[in-house]
Amino acid sequence: MAALHADRTGALAAGPVLVTDGAPAPRTGVAGRSGLTHVADSGDAHGTHFGRVPYQDPGRPERMRQFVVIGHEVSTDPADISLSDLPGAGRLDLLCRCVATGVFLSHGIREAVRVHLVVADEFTITSDSDTLRHLHPDERNVAARVRDALDATADAIGHMPADVSPGVELRRMGLEATLDRLLDGGGSGAAADPTLVHLHEDGDPLVDAAPPTDPVFVLSDHRDFTDREKSLLAERAERRVRVGPELLHADHTVSVVHNWLDTDGYESY
Numbered sequence: 001m002a003a004l005h006a007d008r009t010g011a012l013a014a015g016p017v018l019v020t021d022g023a024p025a026p027r028t029g030v031a032g033r034s035g036l037t038h039v040a041d042s043g044d045a046h047g048t049h050f051g052r053v054p055y056q057d058p059g060r061p062e063r064m065r066q067f068v069v070i071g072h073e074v075s076t077d078p079a080d081i082s083l084s085d086l087p088g089a090g091r092l093d094l095l096c097r098c099v100a101t102g103v104f105l106s107h108g109i110r111e112a113v114r115v116h117l118v119v120a121d122e123f124t125i126t127s128d129s130d131t132l133r134h135l136h137p138d139e140r141n142v143a144a145r146v147r148d149a150l151d152a153t154a155d156a157i158g159h160m161p162a163d164v165s166p167g168v169e170l171r172r173m174g175l176e177a178t179l180d181r182l183l184d185g186g187g188s189g190a191a192a193d194p195t196l197v198h199l200h201e202d203g204d205p206l207v208d209a210a211p212p213t214d215p216v217f218v219l220s221d222h223r224d225f226t227d228r229e230k231s232l233l234a235e236r237a238e239r240r241v242r243v244g245p246e247l248l249h250a251d252h253t254v255s256v257v258h259n260w261l262d263t264d265g266y267e268s269y
């Protein structure tokens with residue numbers, strides 16, 4: 001994956017979180033060694049040194065990776081979300097790690113990844129790696145976006161999204177409507193040929209089939225899939241797969257899936 005490695009330069013260390021709203025978007029995600037100046041200098045355009053990192057080789061068809069993560073216990077009331085107690089907010093810490101793992105690399109942000117958090121089967125918050133701005137990978141920063149999104153529920157009318165902030169949208173859609181929207185193409189710029197993949201610890205081994213072109217992976221949070229969710233997925237998913245023999249946290253599962261896709265099914269390093 002030549003293109004993947006091309007931008008993996010520069011050294012950053014995890015440091016204090018610097019929220020730079022109003023400043024050029026911090027493409028590095030975490031604060032660099034030289035602090036705010038370094039972050040602000042990182043720019044937000046494609047092709048900058050710390051810019052978005054395509055995962056496909058030049059010449060291969062454009063592909064999109066999507067992850068749907070089902071949050072069973074997160075309240076839809078933003079007042080219930082304390083940034084000081086994310087685990088107490090329905091394991092929002094875990095869900096935010098799924099978002100961060102989905103869109104961020106160590107020194108950049110991936111191209112063509114969308115993470116959809118389904119909240120209480122009522123709302124879906126989508127983070128689009130191609131248009132995200134001012135987002136850092138730490139959980140509190142991502143959680144602040146989730147809280148902002150839930151603050152905008154009144155603006156989500158019908159299935160029209162509320163624009164929360166660049167790259168973040170909220171739709172008044174539970175799991176079923178979200179899956180159907182994604183399988184239907186999911187709006188402009190979305191996957192042309194989506195394949196729904198149910199990630200489950202009892203599924204078939206991931207490596208038994210080649211990576212799909214436009215995969216949509218569905219995961220649960222710390223809770224098991226409900227019977228209704230299982231039946232929605234059984235009706236729609238082309239595959240039900242496990243990434244390995246152990247039960248993993250959802251965010252770790254996202255990481256394994258990325259690695260599988262980054263390596264073309266463990267074929268290319």
Ligand SMILES: C[S@@+](CC[C@H](N)C(=O)[O-])C[C@H]1O[C@@H](n2cnc3c(N)ncnc32)[C@H](O)[C@@H]1O
Nearest residue numbers: 199200201219220223224242243246247248250
């Ligand atoms: C911590 S698990 C969910 C809870 C678990 N079902 C239980 O029995 O408590 C989080 C999610 O990550 C995904 N996951 C975890 N381990 C996996 C594996 N080995 N293969 C595929 N998906 C996995 C599944 O979507 C799972 O629902």
